[in-house]
Amino acid sequence: MADASFLAGGDEMGALMRAHDWASHPLGKPELWPQALRTAIRLMLNSRHQMGMFWGSEAIWFYNDAYAQTLTVERHPCSLGLPGRQVWPEIWADIGGQVRQVMAGGSATWHENQHLVLQRNGRDEDTYWTYSYSPIDDESAPGGVGGVLVVCTETTEQVLVSRRAVEERQRLAELFEQAPSFMALLRGPQHIFELTNPSYVRLIGERNVLGRSVAEALPDAAAQGFVDLLDTVYDSGEPYVAMATPFAMQPAPGAPISQRYLDFVYQPIRNALGEVTGIFVEGTDVTERALAENALRSSEARLRALNADLELQVARRMHGRARTWQLSTDLMGVLNAEGIFEQSNPAWQSVLGWPEETIARTPFFDFLHPDDLARNRLAFARAIELGEPALCFENRYRHADGGYRWLSWVAIPEDDRIYCSARDITADKEAAESLARTEAALRQSQKMEAVGKLTGGLAHDFNNLLGGIMGAMEAARAKLDQGRIEDVPRYLALSETAVRRAASLTQRLLAFSRQQTLDPRSTDVNRLVAGMEELIRRTIGPAIQLEVVGADGLWPSLVDPPQLESALLNLCINARDAMPDGGCLTIETANRSLDESAATACELDAGQYVSLSVTDNGSGMTPEIIARAFDPFFTTKAIGQGTGLGLSMVYGFARQSGGQVRIHSEPGIGSTLCIYLPRHHEAAVDPETTQPARLAEAAPQSDTVLVVEDEPSIRELVCEVLADAGYTVLQAGDGSAGLRILQTGTTIDLLITDVGLPGAMNGRQMADTARSTRPQLKILFMTGYAENSIVGNGNLEPDMHVLTKPFSLDALRRRIRDILPG
Structure with missing residues (x-):
């Protein structure tokens, strides 16, 4: 071998x-x-x-x-x-x-x-x-x-980096698109075209220049000495400015040569080390002006007229620019390296209430909202030191009245100045907040609609159960009136069945709402699953293969074992129903350590968890069904085949236990439902050693029991059971009355109290007050619905116990005998 x-x-x-x-x-x-x-x-x-x-x-x-x-x-x-x-x-x-x-x-x-x-x-x-x-x-x-x-x-990172580079180039290209003057970006000593804007394309004609050198793409420009100028700028690092320079260009093959006149600048681009890496080309076609000037030189009269016209145009332009500066509703200004606006337009006063002299002597940081300071200091430093522009940069400026206005800035650095303009977007922000409030109101409306559906489904199921109880009791009373007592037990059994179904429905609702009373214990989930394996096999039937995969060294978890058993059985039944023609069902346990990212995705705290998953290869679920799977009364089964509370109960139980439930499913492939439960660092308790011994018969007792219950029928029944067992019984209808009895010198061996009592004192508060003078007092809480924190979140003090309503009288007798064995 x-x-x-x-x-x-x-x-x-x-x-x-x-x-x-x-x-x-x-x-x-x-x-x-x-x-x-x-x-x-x-x-x-x-x-x-x-x-x-x-x-x-x-x-x-x-x-x-x-x-x-x-x-x-x-x-x-x-x-x-x-x-x-x-x-x-x-x-x-x-x-x-x-x-x-x-x-x-x-x-x-x-x-x-x-x-x-x-x-x-x-x-x-x-x-x-x-x-x-x-x-x-x-x-x-x-x-x-x-x-x-x-x-x-x-290769995820490489692909994403490549995409980001493409997106950045696209963004820069879009900026170039908006410029009225022609622009081009050249890289390297060969002057390779990296970007051109539409105005540049109109100047040179439809040519394929990107990725090619100027000499290769524009040989006619090279012949006229433009490449030599580019070499000089690249080597010297000094910009070159030209005015009305002639430029002969053939826009397309076979087309006549076009003589143009250009104003342009070659601006060297430097990296962080000061090295020239490229040249930015920007300019304006001034052919019409140049031709006019040439024509004017041939005629003094025409020249004087044209000069006058040019002066008028210049005056109009200067006047127009001045009017734009004066009348613009946008804030405009020139910011120096000390962070002070050397120039500002009147909009500062109309929008923010600050006069020009205040703006000119105050660093702009003093106007900022404190929460925006750090971000603005960083952006300002990058603009001054690296020449990085800021586009659509939002911050809050203080108004002269003490309030703040939201502004959206465009800031372009040039030399040691930053040229800025800003638009007041306060109204836009307020509209967005109003929309958010409207959306929140809509979500609240949707929640109320869900509550309506929940109460409607609850009323439907409870009416059915109450109908069964009332019918059985009326039939039993009729048989008693007729003297046919042999039929009475059958109707009482029907009534008892309906009561148990109602209690189960209530328990499921409490589990969904995370308000059920739990009795968590350190639990070995592998042992729990093994104990249920035979029951699960009988439940799912022979057509479905069951596989149980228990993790070695599985951590204990602090959980209510019966509730976990119920949740597991619910998941197995759902898996069985998803495989009507048979299949494979796998129950698996595992230790899970969730980091911050994984825990956030599961809506949990980072830490260690025990997972219990049920996987089937059945019909699977669509994303739409997964989104509603935990809703109460939602079911895809036919009417009468499911209440729609199974998964909602599992979800509520898991969340109340400090865990989570997650669904992974694909239609036609199958589903996995996984319960995450927090790890517990104490050893698991063997359930065989925690089961109380059953006492066959009640023996006469001499202990005194105080019963505090606001519901008269329940109080009467509990007192009758205690009296029949031989106990001395005291009773009260609310917490204040019960506390008065506890504060007397009467011997009391056991306090039995409801948790939700009327008045200013609930059952837990009364018990805690009594313990201050009777530290050895044994207490049994009866509860049907209560905030779990009231009874201790599963961490009751010694000699405190919980009995969940509704309960049978036999269960009450056993619990009392366990607490007061004799």
């Missing part, structure tokens, strides 16, 4: 493979594995490349340490040895066909920057991968291929 030495090495994954329970796995012991599998695993384990492997007809999954670094807690280390469909359910539709193609004898596959949506840390995440699938030859396998070797590299 071969040995398992091929599993040597491999660091963490090698150790995990050697420790794995392969004897109970379909592959069997490693010593019996095919040689091809053994060789491939040894190659994979000792490689530093990211490698994985699918083996056999079930595509059993293996991977090495390098691959494990890309996995999150959902798949590492729990996915080792699982079928590929179960490891990668969300992308199996993408990769499953590729695996099957190679397994069927097809050639190896190669995929570059393949987009895959993976479940990571509890949420969908867009990822990109470059990988290959290669066949692993095995003569003993059908078709000669035993498995598929996966060699991969995650």
Whole structure:
């Protein structure tokens, strides 16, 4: 027999493979594995490349340490040895066909920057991968291929970086698009065109210039000496300004040469080290002006007229600019390196109430809202030191009346100044806040509609149950009137059944609302599942295969065991109903350590949790159904086949226990419902040692019991049971009356009290007050609905006990005998 030495090495994954329970796995012991599998695993384990492997007809999954670094807690280390469909359910539709193609004898596959949506840390995440699938030859396998070797590299970051670069270039191009003057951005000593705006394209004609040098793309410009000018600017680092420079250009092949006159500037671009890396070209076509000036030189009279006209145009332009500065409703200003607006227009006073002299002597930081200071200081420093502009930059400026206005800024640095304009967007912000309030009101309306549906469903079910109780009691009374007492027990049994169903419905509602009274104990969930396995098998029937996978070394959890059993049974019943033609149901436990990101995705605190999951391969759920699955009274079953409270009860119980429930499902594939419960650091309690001994018969008692209950019928029944058992009984109808009795010198061995009492003192407050003078007093709380904090959040003091309403009188007798054994 071969040995398992091929599993040597491999660091963490090698150790995990050697420790794995392969004897109970379909592959069997490693010593019996095919040689091809053994060789491939040894190659994979000792490689530093990211490698994985699918083996056999079930595509059993293996991977090495390098691959494990890309996995999150959902798949590492729990996915080792699982079928590929179960490891990668969300992308199996993408990769499953590729695996099957190679397994069927097809050639190896190669995929570059393949987009895959993976479940990571509890949420969908867009990822990109470059990988290959290669066949692993095995003569003993059908078709000669035993498995598929996966060699991969995650390229998500490279793809996203590339996209961001494209988006940044697009943003800059859009800015260029809006400029009225022609612009171009040249990079490197060869003056490669990186960006041009539409005005530049109109100047040179429809030419393909991007990515090409000026000399190559515009040979006619090179011939006229423009490339030499660019070289001089690039080498010297000094800008070049030209006025009315002639430029001859043929816009298109075969078209006549166009003579233009240009005003332009070549501005060198420097990096953080001061090195020239490119040239920014900006200018204006002034052909009409230049031609007019040339024509004027031929005629003194025309020149004088044109000069006068030009002076008039200049005056008008200057007047127009001045009027724009004066009348603009936008704030305008020139900011110096000390953070003071050297120039400001009148809008500062009309919008913010500050006169020009105040603006000119006050650093703009003094006008900012305190919450915006740090962000503005950083933006100002980047603008002054790096020349970085600020577009659509929002902040709050103080008004002269003491209030604040929201402003949206455009700030362009040039030399040692920043040229700024700002628009008052306070009204826009207030409109957005108003819209948010309207949306909140709509959500409240939707909540009220949900409450209406909840109460309607509750009334429907309770009316049915009350109808059964009333009918059975009337029938019993009729039989008694007729003297036919032999039929009475049957009607009483019907009434009792309806009462229990009503109690179950109430318990489910309390579980959903997270208001049920829990009795949490340190619990071994593996032991709990094992104890329910036979019941679950009988419940789901022989057509469904049940598999239980209990994690080794499972942590204890602080939970109410009967409630967890009920939740697990609910999940199994739902899974059974999703597989009407049979299938496979898997119950699995695991230890989960959730970091901040994974915990946030699950709406939990970061920490350690025990997970209990139920997986089926049934019909699955659509996203729409998943979104409503935990709603009370929502069900996809036919009328009469479900109340719609099962999953809502599981959800409420898990949240009240400090945990969560999560659904992963795909229509036609199946579903996994996973309960997360917080880890408890005390050892689990053996349920066999905590069950109280049943006393066959009640013995005469001499103890004194005080009963405090505001419902007369319940108080009368409890007192009657106690009196029949031989106890001395005292009673009160509210907390104040009960406390007066407790403050007397009367001997009281047990206090039985409702939690929700009328008046200023509830049952817990009365008990705590009584304990201050009677520290040894034993207390039994009766509760049907109460904030869990009132009875201690499952952390009752010694000799305090809870009995949940409704309860049978026999249960009351047993509980009292357990507390007062004799």
